[in-house]
Amino acid sequence: MVSPNPVQAPPHIHALLTRLHQESTVQEEALGPYLTTTPAAFDALMRDKFIALDEDKCRFTYQLALATGARNIAEVGTSFGVSTIYLALAVGRNVARLGGEGRVIATEKESNKAARARAHWAEAGDELVARWIELREGDLLETLRGDVPLLDMVLIDIWAPVALPALKLLEPRMREGAVVLVDNSISSAERYKELLAHLRSPTGGYTNLTLPYSKGLEMSVWHGAATEG
Template identity: 40%
Template sequence: MTATNTLEDPRVASALDRMFRRAEQDEAIRGRIRAARPQGSAPLGPQEQADANAEVYMPISAQGGRLLYNLIRATRPATVVEFGTSYGVSTLYLAAAVRDNGTGRVISTELSATKAAAARRTFAETGLDDLVTVLEGDARDTLAAVAGSADFVLLDGWKDLCLPVLRLLEPRLAPGTLVVADDVYLESLAPYLDYVRDPRNGYQSVTFPVEDGMEISCRL
């Protein structure tokens, strides 16, 4: 019997290749955004950051994506919750795994209307749109309105919001649920890491050294 791997579907592989290539321009675009802001400007809020970075792909790494695919194939979650769709790179890995499991769904969240619309087009082009729901808006609001359990969680939106989003989802996390956060080396993720690495908060956490690092935490 031939094993199914949706990541090898030409539509999915082509979309990932296209977005990874476009993401190579991210640093130049970020530099242009920084240069356009007056010195001493007040920090941007989440929506302002999302709007300012509407051209920036911010993708998970290819290795990180394959790790997520494997974790979901192994755990077979009914509902995968993603904080931070961006242009949908990580979502494709999540949805491909759900497709190959033959069960489940992906609920993703995105503040940027531009990115949400582009991601939806990509999901339709790759034939995975029936598995993915993109909630547009602040995840602290949109996810609060979603009923049911969160059986696998990826936190890859604004790093200072990862802990509030996790706390929002905690009542819906059964023992054994995996929570993954990307970019562990960013200073802005430190409050989240302090929380999940403290056993008193109910997690067993380990850093996986892939690209910018992923924190994999098991709800106890």
């Protein structure tokens, strides 16, 4: 028996998510292994690509956000905003259940991608999705420097060189027990090796597990202490 979709949302949001995942999958299959010479060439190649988090991983992320009551989530790498929709749906439900405030801090450096993401969130609707998202446009190593609430969850779905610096930037704002998810921790283990070494170090402040999704999904729990500010 196939497991039902855990995501609770009206039909137009399910239709949107199905369409966006399909577009992303078709693009990635056409892309093949992407080897480019320079970071600039890589950025140019990726400027019109989704590279969305896989649908099953998005559903897991949504479930995890509900289970942990996550109300403040940082998304490191937003692109056209697919995984963001799942995070926003979960944050909205958690705020309705637990009270208080909550938001998904989304991050995207490409302005065309940020515009497409905003259009997708508008299509999903303000009530359930758009109102829960604060998109920070620009290099996230700058945009995440200030005004970060105490975080319950961090989703890292980003080009490898930015991943560890982004996590280190956010660690002082992560609550004890915050969950960090990193996509492609098996397939990109070499590119992510510094990040994974940090997450897996016995003295790094995390307990860590590699989830056996296609290409891997790293799930780490932070046991360090957030600092004020």
